Amino acid sequence: MPRFRLDIEYDGSQFAGWQHQADQPSVQQAIEQAIEKFCGEEVRLRAAGRTDAGVHATAQVAHVDLAKAWAADKVRDAVNAHLQAAGARVAILKAAVVADDFDARFSATGRHYLYRILNRRAPSALEKGKVWWVPKRLDAEAMHEAAKVLLGRHDFTTFRSAQCQAESPIRTLDRLDVGRAGDLIEVRTSARSFLHNQVRSMVGSLRRIGDGSWSAADLKAALEARDRAACGQVAPPDGLFLVGVDYPQSAEQSGQSVSPAAKSSD
Numbered sequence: 001m002p003r004f005r006l007d008i009e010y011d012g013s014q015f016a017g018w019q020h021q022a023d024q025p026s027v028q029q030a031i032e033q034a035i036e037k038f039c040g041e042e043v044r045l046r047a048a049g050r051t052d053a054g055v056h057a058t059a060q061v062a063h064v065d066l067a068k069a070w071a072a073d074k075v076r077d078a079v080n081a082h083l084q085a086a087g088a089r090v091a092i093l094k095a096a097v098v099a100d101d102f103d104a105r106f107s108a109t110g111r112h113y114l115y116r117i118l119n120r121r122a123p124s125a126l127e128k129g130k131v132w133w134v135p136k137r138l139d140a141e142a143m144h145e146a147a148k149v150l151l152g153r154h155d156f157t158t159f160r161s162a163q164c165q166a167e168s169p170i171r172t173l174d175r176l177d178v179g180r181a182g183d184l185i186e187v188r189t190s191a192r193s194f195l196h197n198q199v200r201s202m203v204g205s206l207r208r209i210g211d212g213s214w215s216a217a218d219l220k221a222a223l224e225a226r227d228r229a230a231c232g233q234v235a236p237p238d239g240l241f242l243v244g245v246d247y248p249q250s251a252e253q254s255g256q257s258v259s260p261a262a263k264s265s266d
Contacts, residue, residue, distance in 0.1 A: 002069045005098045006031070006045070006079075008060040011089035012237065013129040017053045018060070020044075027051075030090050031062070034082035038075075041067060048104045048245040049111055052197070054237030056130065059093075059112075061245045063104040072096050102247075110174070110246035112190045115203045116239040120183040131184070132203075132239040138210030140180035143187075146209040146216035147176040150202060150223060157226040159202050160195035169226075171195060178206065185210075190244075197234060205232035 008031070016024035020032070028045050035043050047062040066075070076095040083090050101107075118124050118131040119138050150159075153172040160169055175190035187203050205222060208214035214232065222230040 001065050001067055002097050003063055003065050003100055003102060004070075004072065004075055005094075005096045005102060005104065006062045006064065006075075006092050007094040008062060009058045009091050009093055010056065010060065011129075012051060012054050012056045014089055015053065017055070018047055018049070018051045027057075027060075027090055028062075030083060030086065030088040031079065031092075034079045034086065034088070035064065035066075037082045038078040039066060039068065039070070046104050048108045049194075049242050051240075051242055052237055054129070055240045055242070057242040059244045060242055061104045061108070061247075063098065063102060069097075104245075107247055108192075108245050109248060110190060110192055110244075111194060111242070112175075112188070112244035112246075113194070113199045114241045114243045115187040115189075115199060115235065116241070117185040117187070117203075117207070118183060118239075119180075119185050129238050132236055134207065134211075136211050138185060138207065139212070140178050140185050140210065142216075143185075143206045143210045144178035146214075146219050147178055147187075147202075147206060149216055149220045150176055154223060155226050156195055156198055156223070158222050158228060158230045159198050159205070160228070161197035161201075162228055164196035166195050169195060171198070176202065200235040200237065200240060201231050203235040203239075207235065208232040 010027050015027050018027045020026050020028045031045060032043055043064050045062040045064050047060055051057060072095040076092045079092050116131045118133045121135050123133050124131055151173050155169050156171050157169040171191055173191050177188045179186055189199055205219055209219060
């Protein structure tokens, strides 16, 4: 039974998140239904990150096992056709056959997120749902300097949801950069893994640095408090994008000779 890796992009605004929901639309469910219509199989996808309601992705990764060794480009194109027919704003960017031990979630060695803040007096007419509109002028340089407080290995209890199911609040933050390009402020962050709501919680607290209501010392105190009540506003999901997932080179290159039918020009 060949395993397929799917590289996926989606507009999260029409979904209640990645994960399958009993009574609300999810990205996972939309793709699973498209696969069933394509090949008649009921499947369950596993993804690199279970993004929340309203969160987007340009580079989500999932894997699925199918009974037949379909050509990878056939899987991509057929699933996309059914997603389009259903009106789902989801696209399979690439499908590839991988080794049986590839796991989209557990094989991942790094995850990368982008958060976009539109910082101007006027709201967006074109990117509503894709940015957090903050009309008050923010100091992006101060946000970037303060963000260094959060780099490294810490107890991020302050910056995780009360519903977070992770066994430990300890995480190592590899990157947290803030930069401005005109009216757009971009926050880019990377780690092996993140806690539930960690990125949005950090961005919301950095916003307080930007508007002058917090100092870098306040951010450090919030981190050290290890108390959810010490967190600043949790940023809305609109501006958050999963933009990359890292895997070992062996996982990236594995599984290319499963069968002749599985080889494609993809």
